[in-house]
Ligand SMILES: [Zn+2]
């Protein structure tokens with residue numbers, strides 16, 4: 001389904017892919033042949049799934065995730081908004097934009113996620129965010145790239161920007177999980193990552209207990225641009241999207257300066273989930 005579908009366009013029944021169809025070209029082992037040292041290390045330290053720890057075949061791909069975890073992390077809803085990926089709760093719908101995108105068109109071109117923020121993926125994001133398992137940023141970013149390869153290639157981003165944390169929050173946490181994923185995604189795509197251009201200038205309260213409207217209000221004018229940046233097409237990276245309030249406000253700040261923005265997230269959920 002095209003991410004550029006017109007709002008309210010009623011066409012055919014929506015497909016209900018249980019998972020992203022991964023491109024075998026990108027799931028296959030890539031880049032230069034492994035060295036003798038690499039083979040030796042593989043024998044000494046056999047690979048294991050970085051999420052569940054199950055043993056992997058000796059010559060598994062760089063992802064280092066088992067098929068069960070890959071399937072769990074890339075689970076898609078039965079149907080979703082083609083613009084913001086809002087998951088629909090029923091498959092008995094035809095392709096259409098969600099009410100939010102129709103009444104309040106987002107400043108981004110499209111938003112896509114790797115999977116539903118539940119079970120395996122939720123567990124992986126929580127481990128990355130709260131358990132200091134930073135090494136998960138790499139397999140998650142590689143999997144995100146594989147899932148959304150065609151959309152990202154079509155958009156042809158010139159720069160990648162993570163959703164920023166306020167400096168106070170960054171000091172408390174010590175890292176920005178979206179930045180970790182953005183950096184790994186940038187490495188995989190060979191696209192530069194800029195973590196200084198888009199900044200959070202207002203410390204906002206936690207969004208957890210807020211309604212959609214309150215979240216929008218809470219984030220109003222919370223971001224600003226620092227300096228100038230030439231690349232026009234920007235891929236914004238977030239960890240989890242719930243109401244799109246953060247993605248919208250970041251994108252609004254960027255589009256005001258003339259940039260075109262698409263958003264990728266690891267997980268997508270909805271407020272009433
Ligand atoms: Zn696993």
Ligand SMILES: [Zn+2]
Pocket residue numbers: 081082083084085086097098099100101102
């Ligand atoms: Zn939508």
